[in-house]
Amino acid sequence: MHTAINKYSLVCNATINICGCFKRRSSHFVYHPERISNELGKTSKKNMYQAINSAMDLVLSKDPNSVVFGEDVGFGGVFRCTSGLLERYGKDRVFNTPLCEQGIVGFGIGLAVAGTTAIAEIQFADYMFPALDQLVNEAAKYRYRSGNLFDCGKLTVRTPCSAVGHGALYHSQSPESFYTHAPGLKIVMPRGAQTAKGLLLSCVRDPNPCIFFEPKIMYRLAVDDVPDDDYELPLGKADVLIEGKDITLIGWGTQVHVLLEVAEIANKDFGISCEVIDLVTILPWDKQTVTKSVKKTGRAIVSHEAPLTGGFGAEISASIQEDCFLHLESPIRRVTGYDTPFPHVFEKFYLPNKWKCLQAIKELINY
Amino acid sequence: MNGSSVLRKHSLKNVLSIFESRFFSSTSEATFETKPFKLHKLENGPSTTVTLSSEDAIKYYKQMQTIRRIETAAGNLYKEKIVRGFCHLYSGQEACAVGMKAMFRDTDSIITAYRAHGWTYLMGVDPFSVLSELTGRKSGNARGKGGSMHMYAKNFYGGNGIVGAQVPLGAGIALAAKYLGTGGVCFTLYGDGAANQGQVFEAYNMSKLWDIPCVYVCENNGYGMGTSSERASASVAYYTRGDYIPGIWVDGMDILAVREAARFAIDYCSSGKGPLVMETATYRYSGHSMSDPGTSYRTRDEIQEVRQTRDPITSFKEKIIGANLVNIDELKQIDKEIKAQIDDAVKRAKADTEIPLSELSGDIYAKPLETKVRGVSPFESLEHIRIGQAVNLN
Numbered sequence: 001m002h003t004a005i006n007k008y009s010l011v012c013n014a015t016i017n018i019c020g021c022f023k024r025r026s027s028h029f030v031y032h033p034e035r036i037s038n039e040l041g042k043t044s045k046k047n048m049y050q051a052i053n054s055a056m057d058l059v060l061s062k063d064p065n066s067v068v069f070g071e072d073v074g075f076g077g078v079f080r081c082t083s084g085l086l087e088r089y090g091k092d093r094v095f096n097t098p099l100c101e102q103g104i105v106g107f108g109i110g111l112a113v114a115g116t117t118a119i120a121e122i123q124f125a126d127y128m129f130p131a132l133d134q135l136v137n138e139a140a141k142y143r144y145r146s147g148n149l150f151d152c153g154k155l156t157v158r159t160p161c162s163a164v165g166h167g168a169l170y171h172s173q174s175p176e177s178f179y180t181h182a183p184g185l186k187i188v189m190p191r192g193a194q195t196a197k198g199l200l201l202s203c204v205r206d207p208n209p210c211i212f213f214e215p216k217i218m219y220r221l222a223v224d225d226v227p228d229d230d231y232e233l234p235l236g237k238a239d240v241l242i243e244g245k246d247i248t249l250i251g252w253g254t255q256v257h258v259l260l261e262v263a264e265i266a267n268k269d270f271g272i273s274c275e276v277i278d279l280v281t282i283l284p285w286d287k288q289t290v291t292k293s294v295k296k297t298g299r300a301i302v303s304h305e306a307p308l309t310g311g312f313g314a315e316i317s318a319s320i321q322e323d324c325f326l327h328l329e330s331p332i333r334r335v336t337g338y339d340t341p342f343p344h345v346f347e348k349f350y351l352p353n354k355w356k357c358l359q360a361i362k363e364l365i366n367y
Numbered sequence: 368m369n370g371s372s373v374l375r376k377h378s379l380k381n382v383l384s385i386f387e388s389r390f391f392s393s394t395s396e397a398t399f400e401t402k403p404f405k406l407h408k409l410e411n412g413p414s415t416t417v418t419l420s421s422e423d424a425i426k427y428y429k430q431m432q433t434i435r436r437i438e439t440a441a442g443n444l445y446k447e448k449i450v451r452g453f454c455h456l457y458s459g460q461e462a463c464a465v466g467m468k469a470m471f472r473d474t475d476s477i478i479t480a481y482r483a484h485g486w487t488y489l490m491g492v493d494p495f496s497v498l499s500e501l502t503g504r505k506s507g508n509a510r511g512k513g514g515s516m517h518m519y520a521k522n523f524y525g526g527n528g529i530v531g532a533q534v535p536l537g538a539g540i541a542l543a544a545k546y547l548g549t550g551g552v553c554f555t556l557y558g559d560g561a562a563n564q565g566q567v568f569e570a571y572n573m574s575k576l577w578d579i580p581c582v583y584v585c586e587n588n589g590y591g592m593g594t595s596s597e598r599a600s601a602s603v604a605y606y607t608r609g610d611y612i613p614g615i616w617v618d619g620m621d622i623l624a625v626r627e628a629a630r631f632a633i634d635y636c637s638s639g640k641g642p643l644v645m646e647t648a649t650y651r652y653s654g655h656s657m658s659d660p661g662t663s664y665r666t667r668d669e670i671q672e673v674r675q676t677r678d679p680i681t682s683f684k685e686k687i688i689g690a691n692l693v694n695i696d697e698l699k700q701i702d703k704e705i706k707a708q709i710d711d712a713v714k715r716a717k718a719d720t721e722i723p724l725s726e727l728s729g730d731i732y733a734k735p736l737e738t739k740v741r742g743v744s745p746f747e748s749l750e751h752i753r754i755g756q757a758v759n760l761n
Contacts, residue, residue, distance in 0.1 A: 071594070072592050072593040074593075075593055075664060078658060096593075096594045096598060096599070097599075098560070098563035098594075098599040098600065099531070099560040099563055099564060099591050099599070100564050100565060102564075102565050103563075103565060126528075126529075127529060127530070130529075130532075130564070130565070165451075167452060167453075168451075168452040168513075168514045169517070170528040170529060171453060307742055308741050308742025309741055334742075336742050337742065338727070338742045338749065339740055339741040339742045340728055340731055340740060340749075341731070343512065343727055344451075344452060344503055344511065344512055345511050345512070345721050345722070349727055349744070350727070356745055356746075359744075359745040359746065360745060
């Protein structure tokens with residue numbers, strides 16, 4: 001099967017190596033698969049890149065005025081998310097672009113404002129900064145500045161983000177908070193295969209420009225029962241994955257799985273009942289669900305891979321403080337990446353792993 | 368077929384001289400003819416007649432072979448999962464770097480993208496240090512903190528991971544040379560893929576506007592990642608894409624042609640005429656990076672054909688043996704020494720240790736506001752420290 005071991009070893013890293021001839025490296029978290037939901041019909045086992053592929057397949061097949069483009073997407077993209085789409089829908093609808101991120105996003109905005117459903121891929125979230133101007137000044141403000149005469153809501157930018165085990169400085173960052181400072185955008189990060197498909201379909205159909213961050217370590221590692229049919233999951237709504245009474249743990253993307261494991265350990269070894277919330281949509285975020293939870297538990301930890309300062313955890317902490325002040329039993333804590341560039345050989349130290357989260361829980365419970 | 372042919376054209380004589388050269392090399396200098404250069408907005412270009420001393424022949428051969436060996440070793444280390452992160456190999460493109468470096472003066476500098484291992488070695492870094500950077504160990508050029516794409520040396524500004532981002536930097540480095548009156552030029556390298564990034568054109572404009580001594584070198588290896596240049600660029604005549612900036616096309620598989628073009632470029636830019644664009648037509652044997660097998664967008668036959676007919680090392684070897692500049696035994700001895708040197712470097716790069724955890728927080732700020740880094744683990748704190756010694760500020 002995977003005889004070309006190196007071929008996508010970036011994402012194979014945390015998976016079981018089928019050949020068994022190389023050392024297996026474990027990831028810093030345990031993946032928690034989604035529960036099967038019968039209401040969405042027949043399901044099949046898919047990993048996250050297959051689920052994303054399936055979402056785009058549905059969009060292209062149902063909406064003749066939709067296109068998928070980006071660097072090397074014609075032959076499947078570096079993470080295989082667009083595999084087979086060129087063959088099925090032709091090169092007029094699935095096409096490679098030159099290496100020009102600012103151009104790709106600007107081009108996508110143009111397509112979208114003229115009425116085409118545009119799904120742009122930026123090969124790594126770390127490469128998206130040349131397009132920051134297009135996203136912040138063009139995409140986010142198109143509707144507002146034209147008094148609603150024009151909008152680019154048909155634009156969705158997909159991009160892989162977050163740690164992968166060995167990505168180093170420019171293939172590991174979680175830059176979501178940079179984009180949260182631009183009202184008008186929607187920013188979404190799925191936690192696995194099943195959520196990825198439903199959320200991507202929602203982003204594509206949402207009448208606002210969306211940035212869809214895909215935690216790249218999940219592409220192969222996250223295997224869920226994914227409904228075969230078309231389904232949408234709500235944007236702007238957080239998921240309460242575990243209900244608890246002592247402390248609220250808030251995360252998104254990969255970090256959700258760290259928090260789920262932390263909640264299990266805290267419950268089993270220390271008898272602490274954690275409520276775990278996946279924020280899902282980072283902009284606009286579901287303040288009500290978070291506030292309701294913290295008012296109940298009286299304690300909160302926000303955890304993300306991005307550095308502490310200016311991370312989205314800061315926004316959530318400030319809001320909790322404003323809305324839940326009299327309910328708090330302890331300060332709000334952020335457990336995050338360090339205020340350092342994303343390190344090459346020290347990734348394991350940098351990441352907000354389960355031990356750091358557990359320590360924070362203990363400190364807040366004993367505050 | 369080859370980029371250049373020996374001036375003394377009788378092929379029989381060449382063959383005979385190959386036999387002769389097994390026993391002795393008698394010539395100390397030879398003259399060759401390169402493929403014609405293509406020119407854009409230039410009256411005269413580099414000379415197509417080049418002379419080469421036997422001393423330089425050996426030097427260039429050694430440098431190209433060393434780069435090839437380093438890259439082979441890097442590829443193997445990656446496959447063994449000892450090199451993590453990213454790894455982009457330069458095999459096939461050696462003549463570009465060695466040809467340009469041959470003309471560098473002390474005042475000239477260079478900045479490139481992520482295919483940086485060969486350049487790092489040419490700019491004075493030991494292959495062991497290059498390989499240790501790849502393995503993330505403390506003897507690495509950047510103490511293992513940069514990895515494959517981030518290596519540096521005096522007058523070598525990196526090693527940059529983001530496609531095209533180094534190009535405006537190169538213009539800035541060249542402006543500094545002009546401002547300080549060093550007489551130096553900056554070779555600013557990028558690939559055919561990066562040639563489509565908008566910031567390249569911003570840099571072109573500024574450098575022509577202010578007549579900055581910047582040589583924009585587009586190493587055209589035919590593919591921007593997995594997309595061929597024809598499918599990504601409206602014009603593949605990269606040497607003309609500076610529009611108002613004159614340009615030269617050069618056979619990047621012929622080190623002597625590249626050397627002549629570099630000589631011309633340095634003369635041109637340091638005489639105050641402003642920037643120049645230089646396209647080196649080359650080829651990469653491996654995929655874009657290690658995650659790309661490099662065969663899904665081109666045929667194996669294509670790669671094989673380039674290896675057999677245009678390989679920069681093989682063709683140069685034939686040329687210098689044919690001209691009696693070196694003999695086969697000398698080259699065999701050199702190959703053996705390089706192999707031993709790189710094998711040893713690999714061994715040491717594997718055995719070397721990583722930097723201590725305290726260096727995770729090293730060299731973030733020059734004068735940090737606080738001593739401790741924010742956001743660190745509840746178990747131990749990390750201090751802001753300075754470890755590296757800047758090479759650009761003295």
